[in-house]
Amino acid sequence: MDFMTAEFAMVAVMLLAAGAVTGVLAGLFGVGGGALIVPVLYEVFGFLGLSDEVRMPLAVGTSLAIIIPTSIRSYMGHRARGAVDEALLKSWALPILAGVLIGAGLARFAPPFVFQIVFVVVAGANAIKMISGAKKWDLGADLPTGAGLYSYGGLIGLLSALMGIGGGQISNMIMTLHGRPIHQAVATSAGIGVLISVPGAIGYMIAGLGQEGLPMDAIGYVSFLGMILFVPTTILTANLGVKLAHSLSRRHLELAFGLFLALVCLRFVYAIVTG
Template structure:
């Protein structure tokens, strides 16, 4: 076996392992796993020689494509348990999709550090809130109605499409700060991942068509090789995560999600300051 074949097998193994971890994350926390996938894909594409000017966009677009089956499987699992707030999901559907479309349109021009910084602040505050168990930081006892509720949906879609996540992190933050139980927030976020990943993927495909520096397997800003290597293990392990989420107590799930958010925040901080 030559060195090139060995390198490819190692990269394929890393993608398969990361895909398995992503599936569990999707089920446990109602997230698509983009916070894990984007940095892994970014490094893998670097090792494969993808041009720096399209590397981040390719990682984000590929992450959104991978999230599609993961989010669908996670959502169906949570819905079967009756944990999804379908009324909220219907109210957020249109503004989330509009936010995703806007994000896909501006992602190639916006500096990633701006959105990473916003996420680090919001996720860091919520991580402290969840780990400490305090209710003193709650914004309200329930979500608002009308235009403000829809504005929340637009923000979820916009930020999620710009950094390649399924929306679970942002939606969980908003819902738990408004008095919603963590189990309901996790389950509903799984449905949000479906609303974000499908239009987001098509948006990144269109945004990347004809761009120089993309690998031969890319369809716009989506790597078909990355999708094929990630999807099998994410789909296989998503239901394991759903079962684990419903087996945990409310406090255990809050602690687990708080630690998860803290880890993601550190990862974004490193990406911002490491250059």
């Protein structure tokens, strides 16, 4: 694509606007915004004329790379307010890393619709729980210990790497279903985004090395042009989301996150139906 055309200007504006929304979501819900980034990048790479074989993994890998600065900014903001469960982050670090590396390795073989269906079922159930405020949905008074806790970490890393998200949606679901306060779940999930995005982006770079049909700016399945256009506004708006999260009551934050999950579910349902 010619960098001086109206088409490129439209793509740039679309990426900058999507970046601003992503930054707010990162701070507000402790998520990386991958559920928004991936479909936007997928369409942008279509504008650039890339083949269907590389568009999706390139969108996922670039999404994980974009999530790195937004997750760090969001995590630091929540940590400054003392809301992050640092002990849980340490317990989940290695299992999440293992899950991310496995997910990055499987990304080019696994059918995307399988993981989309899993996400729709789990996220849909939690969206209903959040919106209804029902406590009977809780799986326990707190998170399990030992193997159960580590299994959750591995699951978060695996699904996040395959879906190109920072893990906030999944970790938020797990934590709130086990009785953790929504503000703590949001804050801790921001840190989980850092644990997922860094090794995930590196894994996709390696997985895409030598693949044909990738743009010149890409290293493996990560487009640096996409990063340059997307990242600036995410960094600028992430702290706005953090402030907004801590200004809301527990109930209002639950409602907002429930509605967000419902919208993400609809996006995945649309992707499954349209194939």
